[in-house]
Amino acid sequence: xxxxxxxxxxxxxxxxxxxxxxxxxxxxxxxxxxxxxxxxxxxxxxxxxxxxxxxxxxxxxxxxxxxxxxxxxxxxxxxxxxxxxxxxxxxxxxxxxxxxxxxxxxxxxxxxxxxxxxxxxxxxxxxxxxxxxxxxxxxxxxxxxxxxxxxxxxxxxxxxxxxxxxxxxxxxxxxxxxxxxxxxxxxxxxxxxxxxxxxxxxxxxxxxxxxxxxxxxxxxxxxxxxxxxxxxxxxxxxxxxxxxxxxxxxxxxxxxxxxxxxxxxxxxxxxxxxxxxxxxxxxxxxxxxxxxxxxxxxxxxxxxxxxxxxxxxxxxxxxxxxxxxxxxxxxxxxxxxxxxxxxxxxxxxxxxxxxxxxxxxxxxxxxxxxxxxxxxxxxxxxxxxxxxxxxxxxxxxxxxxxxxxxxxxxxxxxxxxxxxxxxxxxxxxxxxxxxxxxxxxxxxxxxxxxxxxxxxxxxxxxxxxxxxxxxxxxxxxxxxxxxxxxxxxxxxxxxxxxxxxxxxxxxxxxxxxxxxxxxxxxxxxxxxxxxxxxxxxxxxxxxxxxxxxxxxxxxxxxxx
Numbered sequence: 001x002x003x004x005x006x007x008x009x010x011x012x013x014x015x016x017x018x019x020x021x022x023x024x025x026x027x028x029x030x031x032x033x034x035x036x037x038x039x040x041x042x043x044x045x046x047x048x049x050x051x052x053x054x055x056x057x058x059x060x061x062x063x064x065x066x067x068x069x070x071x072x073x074x075x076x077x078x079x080x081x082x083x084x085x086x087x088x089x090x091x092x093x094x095x096x097x098x099x100x101x102x103x104x105x106x107x108x109x110x111x112x113x114x115x116x117x118x119x120x121x122x123x124x125x126x127x128x129x130x131x132x133x134x135x136x137x138x139x140x141x142x143x144x145x146x147x148x149x150x151x152x153x154x155x156x157x158x159x160x161x162x163x164x165x166x167x168x169x170x171x172x173x174x175x176x177x178x179x180x181x182x183x184x185x186x187x188x189x190x191x192x193x194x195x196x197x198x199x200x201x202x203x204x205x206x207x208x209x210x211x212x213x214x215x216x217x218x219x220x221x222x223x224x225x226x227x228x229x230x231x232x233x234x235x236x237x238x239x240x241x242x243x244x245x246x247x248x249x250x251x252x253x254x255x256x257x258x259x260x261x262x263x264x265x266x267x268x269x270x271x272x273x274x275x276x277x278x279x280x281x282x283x284x285x286x287x288x289x290x291x292x293x294x295x296x297x298x299x300x301x302x303x304x305x306x307x308x309x310x311x312x313x314x315x316x317x318x319x320x321x322x323x324x325x326x327x328x329x330x331x332x333x334x335x336x337x338x339x340x341x342x343x344x345x346x347x348x349x350x351x352x353x354x355x356x357x358x359x360x361x362x363x364x365x366x367x368x369x370x371x372x373x374x375x376x377x378x379x380x381x382x383x384x385x386x387x388x389x390x391x392x393x394x395x396x397x398x399x400x401x402x403x404x405x406x407x408x409x410x411x412x413x414x415x416x417x418x419x420x421x422x423x424x425x426x427x428x429x430x431x432x433x434x435x436x437x438x439x440x441x442x443x444x445x446x447x448x449x450x451x452x453x454x455x456x457x458x459x460x461x462x463x464x465x466x467x468x469x470x471x472x473x474x475x476x477x478x479x480x481x482x483x484x485x486x487x488x489x490x491x492x493x494x495x496x497x498x499x500x501x502x503x504x505x506x507x508x509x510x511x512x513x514x515x516x517x518x519x520x521x522x523x524x525x526x527x528x529x530x531x532x533x534x535x536x537x538x539x540x541x542x543x544x545x546x547x548x549x550x551x552x553x554x555x556x557x558x559x560x
Contacts, residue, residue: 004153005186011156012191015059019165022138023054023085028077035109046074049196053167054081059159062144062168062188062195066216068203068442068468071169072103075140076110078167083114088137090130091118092155094146096386097398098440103142114140121147125154135162143440144170144184152183168193203442203471208232212468220460220489227467227476237479239272239451246447246477247276250431251284259443262432263466265450265457270432273449277431278379287378292406294375297368297425299385307362313337313345318368319357325364332387334423373427375412379403380430387426389418398437400430435466446470452480458487 028047030039042050053061065071079089091107091114093099099118107115121141124130139159141147147155147168159166172185187193204212207230215223227233236242246262253260262277264270281287297318306312317337324331335347338354345357375381379402386397390411395418405413410422420427432449433441446469450458467474478484 004149005190008149008152008156008183008187009191011160012060012187012193017057019057019059021055021057021085022087022165023081026051026054026081026084028081031073031077031110033109034111042074042077043070043200043202045198045200046070046077049074049198050078050081052196053078054085056194058194060166060168060187060193062170062184062193063198064188064195065169065171065198066201066213066468068201068212069198070202071198072106072115072142073110074198075142075169076106076112076115079112079114079140082138088134089114089140090124090134090137091115091140091142092121092124093118093142094121094151095143095398095440096120096396097437098143100396101399102440118142121151121155125151125158131158131162134164136164138165138167140167140169142169144168145172145182146170146439147183149183149186152187203468208470208473215460215464215467218460220463221485223467224463224485224488227474228481232474233476233478233481235478235481239479240276242451242477242479243273243276243449244280246273246449246475247280249475250277250447251280251286253445254281254286255284258445258472260445260447261438261441261443261469262447262449263435263438263469264432264448265435265462265466266454267434269449269451269454270434274429274431278374278429281378282376288376291374291376292410293372294406294410294412294427295422295425296371296373296384296427298371300367300369302367304362307365307367308359310340310343310345310359313340313357313367315339316370318370319347319365320368321365323364325358325361327358329361329364368425370425373429375403375406377403377405381412381427382430382433383426384428385426387424389414390421390424391417391419393418395420395426435462438469439465441469442471443469444472446474448474448476450476450478450484452478452483452487455483455487458484458490460488460491463488 028042028050031042032039041047049063053063063071063074065074075091079091082089091099091103093103099120103115103118107113107118119127119130139155141155147170155166158164168184168187170184172182172188188195201209201213201216203209207226211223211226211230211232213223214226224233234242234245236245250260250262262273264273278287282289297320300312300317302312315337319335319337321329321331321333333349335349335357337345337357338348339346345359346354347357348354380400381403383395383397383399383401387395389395401418402415403412404415407413407419412420412422412427414420438446446466448466450466452458467476476484
């Protein structure tokens with residue numbers, strides 16, 4: 001990992017002052033909202049960000065923006081400027097929800113084709129046709145704070161081979177990658193990445209905006225106290241009563257047809273909140289009383305090492321292949337673990353044929369636990385893995401749909417006409433999300449279930465993301481205000497491998513001198529006073545980047 005961190009740092013630094021300007025004389029036009037049929041100007045800070053990127057000569061640039069500051073609106077204008085200057089842009093995001101839902105929806109609002117055609121990083125990393133089609137294009141990555149070092153290394157490897165520039169858009173104050181390494185933050189701290197900032201929050205208004213602004217600047221207790229004065233924090237130590245109150249509030253918003261997001265830091269608390277919400281919705285007639293038990297498959301989220309060990313497998317677990325594998329196994333094929341002996345894991349395929357599972361192919365499949373899920377007409381469900389419906393429609397991971405009917409054979413008919421196969425099982429109730437999954441979403445109202453009993457999941461990043469999702473209001477339901485106020489002051493940011501190395505006592509002095517040397521030379525390169533070949537650590541060889549590109553060609557699509 002240390003080597004990959006050094007690679008992405010070197011790539012960034014070696015790219016300073018090496019590029020032509022994207023569009024030096026661009027005049028930013030009025031922004032059009034085609035859905036709302038209105039026009040407006042970008043704010044001064046949004047205009048400055050667009051202009052500075054278009055005039056930059058750096059290969060990698062970045063925009064650091066708080067939640068709700070209008071990053072995607074700025075992005076649409078930036079793309080227009082790139083295209084006006086004769087260039088092309090490809091928009092990418094780490095999650096399917098961000099790429100296929102949020103970005104594409106915003107693309108329709110602004111009639112921005114590049115945003116309407118946004119792709120996931122996972123799709124981009126394995127699609128060589130996309131690489132060729134976008135040779136020389138500017139790659140714009142939204143929610144870049146969710147990228148791990150491995151993904152950033154893959155992105156840079158492709159950019160190195162296909163002559164791409166990169167614009168990273170994100171917020172280091174929100175959640176970081178679940179994978180190893182917080183790449184966006186590492187580049188800012190270690191590579192001196194030139195980062196433009198957007199600070200004026202546009203999503204919230206009034207006193208709610210002031211509270212979110214305080215939290216975004218690191219004043220967690222100040223923001224918390226502001227929310228408390230707004231009576232946005234409900235304290236109730238009786239769990240059942242607290243969840244019931246939240247559920248009634250959710251049902252009130254459903255009655256008024258106002259968009260609502262419920263956030264719980266843990267799945268355990270989310271499950272309890274879901275039960276109460278379903279009960280309230282049934283009482284008001286939004287969900288039918290007669291539940292049907294349908295099959296769902298819960299991904300066990302095993303690492304590749306765990307997938308390679310026979311001890312991870314239990315009889316009854318389901319195996320599903322995410323991509324084609326040796327032995328003429330097709331993507332989407334399923335089998336069930338039938339027995340585990342001293343040496344092997346045995347599975348039965350869909351035809352009842354029993355054979356040994358080839359665990360050396362672990363990167364091609366996932367393991368699932370078969371569970372029962374209560375569903376009724378009117379329920380909301382969330383897709384937990386991308387795929388296709390029974391009638392051929394694309395299912396996007398993270399998308400929320402409403403159930404119209406449960407058919408006699410167990411298939412699930414949705415109100416948009418799609419039908420889900422009863423054996424597909426990539427579903428969960430869609431009423432509650434984690435704060436990590438909520439990042440990038442915007443709704444009118446956000447409800448947060450945050451018991452201090454699950455304090456290990458509480459953090460500054462979690463609280464910031466959760467409270468900033470709403471446009472009109474936020475309400476927090478907890479058992480202990482004082483304890484929660486303490487818990488949210490913890491940060492879950494991780495130190496980079498390079499940062500850990502710097503903190504070794506016997507290398508402190510040498511590292512300090514080395515860092516000062518790099519910083520001074522980096523500044524000179526940015527100013528055009530020095531050619532970008534000064535680095536004492538050489539950039540990765542083409543062989544290293546080629547190795548990464550070859551690895552990408554074998555990637556699966558689990559995160560599409």
